[in-house]
Structures are given as C-alpha cells and as structure tokens.
Amino acid sequence: MKQQEVAVTVDSVVFCNANNKFKVLLIKRRNDPFEGRWALPGGFIDENEDLITAAKRELEEETGVIVNTMEQVRAFGKPGRDPRGRTISIAFVSRIFEEANLKAGDDAAEASWVNIDHLPQLAFDHAEIIEAAKNYL
Secondary structure, three states, X not given: OOOOOOEEEEEEEEEEEEOOEEEEEEEEXXXXXXXXXXXXXXXXXXXXXXXXXXHHHHHHHHHOOOOOOOEEEEEEOOOOOOOOOXXXXXXXXXXXXXXXXXXXXXXXXXXXXXXXXXXXOEOOOHHHHHHHHHHHO
C-alpha cells in the first residue's frame, strides 16, 4: 500500500463582538489557489511547531493581530478541500471585543473585519469552518 502524502495546516477564526455586531477576520489571498478570494488567516505548520503556535504565528503574519487565547474547534479534512493535495486543517477560534487594527502581510493581500451575516464567497471550506466556530460564540 502506497503511503499517502498529507499536509497539515491551521486556520484561525477570530470573532469580534463590537456593539453587539459579530464580525469575523478575513484575508484576501495573495496567491493561488484561490488568489483574490477571501479566506481565514492560516497556513502550513512549520516542522516541530505546535499547532496553536502555528495558528497564532500565521494570524500575526497575515493580519498583524495578536491574540492571547485560542480554542481548538476541530479538524477539517475532506478529500479535495485543497486543490494542492490532501490537506488537513486544524481550526482554532478566538473572541475579542474590539476591532483590532489590521495590517495585511505575508500571503494576505488585504485583511478586513466582515459581518458574519454577510460573508463573501470564501476559499477552501472556510464557510464550513466559520459555521462550526459559531458554536463557540
């Protein structure tokens, strides 16, 4: 039996509750796949990197946002969720109470706070990840 190549990524769902309006932090992807589409901040873990450390690092690199606490939501790994190959993403959620200033960087062309009731079409399976993370609101 051939061994399967599997990549592990992390995604961060950061909810902001400002004036009883819930928003989620999204980035516009700078690169393929899904270049120009909105997505959650995240990316591949580094070798020997803890999952939550990777999630916090990717969040800061792509948006400039630093969070103290994150909770693991669950793993997402449907075949075909990433056109680059078999990829399993571990999703994390954070809650903050004011819109942090955003500074898009690394793989993000843009970063924005978006009302959770008016999400654009998202890359990958990120709409499903946000729905699962809403259980933590």
